Amino acid sequence: MHEHLVTAAPREGLAARRRPAERDAFFDNAKYLAIVLVAVGHAWEPLRDGSRGVSALYLLVYAFHMPAFIVVSGYFSRNFDASPGKLRRLVTGLVVPYVVFETAYTFFTRWTDQEPGRPVSLLDPLYLTWFLVALFVWRLTTPLWKRVRHPVPVALAVAMLATLTPSIGDDLDLQRVLQFLPYFVLGLSLGPEHFRLVRRRTVRLLAGPVFAVALVAAYWAVPRMSGAWFYHRDSARELGAPGWSGPVMTLVAFGCSLVLVGCFLALVPGRRTWFTALGEGTLYGYLLHGFLVQGARFWGWYGPPWLHTPLGVAALTLAAAAVVTTLCTPPVRRALRCVVEPELRWAFHRETPRPAGP
Template identity: 65%
Template sequence: MTNSLHPNGPRRTPLPPAERSTEGVPTPRSAPSRPSDRTSKPAGATPATAPTAATATRPGKPRDAFFDNAKYLAIVLVAMGHAWEPLKGQSRVLEAAYMVVYAFHMPAFIIISGYFSRSFDMRADRLKRLVTGVAVPYVVFEVAYVLFKRWADDDPSLPISLLDPWFLTWFLCALFIWRLTTPLWKLVRWPLPLALLVAMLATTSPSIGDDLDLQRTLQFLPFFVLGLCMKPEHFQLVRRREVRILSVPVFAAALVVSWWAVPRMNPGWFYHRDSAQELGVPWWVGPVMVLALLGCSLVLTACFFAWVPRRRMWFTALGAGTLYGYLLHGFLVKGGDYWGWFDHEWLHRPLGEIFVTLVAGVAVTLLCTAPVRRIFRFAMEPSMEWAFKRDATELARERAKTPA
């Protein structure tokens, strides 16, 4: 992250500089760790420029702990939601919590991704980072997930198709598309209404199909464009004390409404991957649900941001590894499903559900740590200098520095 938000009131800060990656988990790429990033600091200290996805490459730029904290907490909720999925069918309370979490965890992540994409343009170095930080991990993990399923689930018939994202890789595919279209959204006069219109039309079009998971990409698009349109003072609005207090009854009401809606609503609406017709309703219900879910998601996301700590915490540095936690925890969740870990009867009782929730939180936390990032950096942060031409300006500067 770049450009700390001022804690004592709204103050305009410059756009984030060129990012080392594109994460909004929020972005899916972390820059190489430095020893100083792992050194703990007392609360209130100026955060170090911990390299991470969605952070700047320029040394000395402070990171805003608020965004790293938000990314970490969001990825923990993602992992918990995936762990709940095999258990929720027998617990109405768990299914209600599942619906509430799914209403805002990915929207929050995508909004942060859009916010830190504001400086993206078609400059060569940024396109290079987009390829190495998003496209390459997409290819690697799309293949890895398919091979893992073939082995763990004894399903050799599953094809490897880079056009049909499987499980978690849809986010990388969507982020690649969103980033490429960023200059367009910065150019048009009314970007957010236009993105909302695109999402509404997508829900009426079952012919879009599964290629590149475009249905989900288009339906989540308004959250990314909203992030592009946001400024630091907008985040200050939800970090006020009165908003934090109000968020408690709002979340409580959301849980009550969700508990009521469990037998009455198709949870597929929260995945944003199907058209209205595919969910068994008339086409006109799609646009209505887009507007309704957008409103619910924004309210709950604001409540979530209101409770994200703004100072450095023990988990702040883990915000640099959210892409790692996001992509790697899928192997644990799918492996547990294939190997019957969730079939034990005691896991479907309240104490078992709490146990699974805690295990998911601990597991994804460990997957965000520096040792794991060092091991898997070859797949998520490849330099790939061999694949790109050297920038002419950079070469000229090097020649100028070379003594005759």
């Protein structure tokens, strides 16, 4: 009996090492729900004029949906060490899709006459593509943040200083890269135990009331403040605000967003659901839904008056959720894997295993 246990243990360990790590349903659920909120927020944007209620919902969603996505992205970037394999995946998973979709969005905006003379420029991210640039920069700097003693306060200081620097300009959308940086660095600093904390029953019970209070606060704030602070793409001066307000609003927005991100994660189911597998395809939904959102304006889909009623807003919300869900499905991923997640084996040297140490 004892001999069997001794000899079986290494075999089981070897088998476990060979099996691919099982995905955590909680994080796939969180990514899917976050991408649905991104698509819904974009769909609401043309309905904000004349509707304080839609504007409040829009402000609430924008306060936490991208921070949630970025925190989770940071969490899964903790093991990035600039090794050849990870650098290769960085190129194939971010650089190549950026070049493809930046070019595609440029030609699409020309076709829809939104910016007929816009040149193809890889230095000026268009619409949704800024996130690929940001994630590329953030991941490259991951080894540095892992060496810093207090990474989140340092990243917050960088974001605060960025709001004071309008001269940063639009190259690579660096304002947004720097202002969203603290959320990524926070994700790098988190461990599984921190996510277990926000998933406790007490936090789940509080999440609903907190969202309700936040919605009331957003409704109050709509005519009194600019929601552009949550876009994190402009300096204080570019928003017409005094310089000192930039660092202050950075801290305020960070605090508000973290509370809402915590409440959002508390409500995310931890078990496998019908949409869990769709969490693997959120990059597809993110990059593709923008064509429909931009095209909807060009094609006049927002013209019917009924669409600007509460029933119309509800119908549009369901439609946006259904569309982005479809874009995350396996058939879409198989069809477009060559441009979103290409292998490009021909472009890289074959990796050779390192010799074992003495």
